[in-house]
Amino acid sequence: MQKVERMMKALTSSGICMDTTAAQPYLYQLTHQRNQLLAQVAEQRGGQLGRAEVASAHFDNSQDDQAQIRSERELEFALNEHELVALQAIDDALKRIQEGVYGLCVTCGVSIAPERLHAAPQALRCVACQTTFESTQTH
Numbered sequence: 487m488q489k490v491e492r493m494m495k496a497l498t499s500s501g502i503c504m505d506t507t508a509a510q511p512y513l514y515q516l517t518h519q520r521n522q523l524l525a526q527v528a529e530q531r532g533g534q535l536g537r538a539e540v541a542s543a544h545f546d547n548s549q550d551d552q553a554q555i556r557s558e559r560e561l562e563f564a565l566n567e568h569e570l571v572a573l574q575a576i577d578d579a580l581k582r583i584q585e586g587v588y589g590l591c592v593t594c595g596v597s598i599a600p601e602r603l604h605a606a607p608q609a610l611r612c613v614a615c616q617t618t619f620e621s622t623q624t625h
């Protein structure tokens with residue numbers, strides 16, 4: 487909570503940007519998501535694999551026995567990686583709020599639809615660019 491206030495102060499004193507007021511709900515949402523994520527990580531580091539069921543969806547494609555045996559270790563690794571990516575995305579979005587460019591597509595520069603930001607406040611691209619971006623990623 488203190489961190490939010492400090493961030494808000496930094497925003498209002500920065501002098502930049504029309505959009506800080508509009509970005510405030512997202513700032514709260516992102517900060518909340520970040521706290522939740524960190525709380526989850528803390529819980530897992532406490533020795534619990536409580537989110538194993540959620541994460542097991544990632545391993546649906548590994549049907550062979552070897553994968554089954556390895557899955558528990560890989561699960562932990564995958565979760566960490568996933569969490570890091572998620573955290574990075576949230577931090578990037580928070581940084582973009584501070585820079586006054588939040589809500590603008592990083593690829594084409596248009597304003598991202600508010601509905602999209604409400605659903606995914608850490609979104610960096612408009613739907614069109616995200617679709618293109620994802621289609622260029624090889625899995």
Ligand SMILES: [Zn+2]
Nearest residue numbers: 591594612615
């Ligand atoms: Zn775009």
